[in-house]
Amino acid sequence: MSIKHADGGTGKPRSPIAVANESSRDTLKHGAESRFMHGLATEEFEEENYIGEYSLGEDGRVWIKDDRAESGHLVLHAERMGLVRPLFRFNRFIYVYGVNPEAPAPILGAVMFLSDGERIHQCIWEHDGREAFFPRKVEAENLKKA
Structure with missing residues (x-):
C-alpha cells in the first residue's frame, strides 16, 4: 500500500529549514516538532x-x-x-x-x-x-x- 501525502510528496522526511534571526541561526522543524514553533517564528513584538x-x-x-x-x-x-x-x-x-x-x-x-x-x-x-x-x-x- 502506498500513501500519497496532501503535498504530493512521497512521505520521506523533509530536511529542516534554517532561518537566520538577529541572534543566530535557528532551525524550524516540520510536523509534530513544529506545532508550538509556528507562533514563536511569526510573532512580531517590539x-x-x-x-x-x-x-x-x-x-x-x-x-x-x-x-x-x-x-x-x-x-x-x-x-x-x-x-x-x-x-x-x-x-x-x-x-x-x-x-x-x-x-x-x-x-x-x-x-x-x-x-x-x-x-x-x-x-x-x-x-x-x-x-x-x-x-x-x-x-x-x-x-x-x-
Missing part, C-alpha cells in the same frame, strides 16, 4: 510591548520601565527585592542583567517575555540562579480599577 507592570500576587510587583531615551535600555524594577537593573537584550524575547548595573556579565538574572499569540501577558524572571518568578502582566484596564 520592546514597547514589554513595558508595564507585572504582578507576583502577594509577593509584590515587577515593572519594566522604558529608559531607552536616557540609557538605551529597558529597566527592571523588582519591588520584592528592591532591585533596579538595566536589561540587556540577549535575543528577541530574552533580556539579561548583570551583577554590575553597567554590564550584562557576569549575568545575575534573566527575563523571558511570553505571549499568548496576540500580546505579551507574562514573563519568567530568573534571579541569581536560585529563584524563578512568573509574574503576569497587569493590563491597562485592570490598573484603572485598582
Whole structure:
C-alpha cells in the first residue's frame, strides 16, 4: 500500500529549514516538532510591548520601565527585592542583567517575555540562579480599577 501525502510528496522526511534571526541561526522543524514553533517564528513584538507592570500576587510587583531615551535600555524594577537593573537584550524575547548595573556579565538574572499569540501577558524572571518568578502582566484596564 502506498500513501500519497496532501503535498504530493512521497512521505520521506523533509530536511529542516534554517532561518537566520538577529541572534543566530535557528532551525524550524516540520510536523509534530513544529506545532508550538509556528507562533514563536511569526510573532512580531517590539520592546514597547514589554513595558508595564507585572504582578507576583502577594509577593509584590515587577515593572519594566522604558529608559531607552536616557540609557538605551529597558529597566527592571523588582519591588520584592528592591532591585533596579538595566536589561540587556540577549535575543528577541530574552533580556539579561548583570551583577554590575553597567554590564550584562557576569549575568545575575534573566527575563523571558511570553505571549499568548496576540500580546505579551507574562514573563519568567530568573534571579541569581536560585529563584524563578512568573509574574503576569497587569493590563491597562485592570490598573484603572485598582
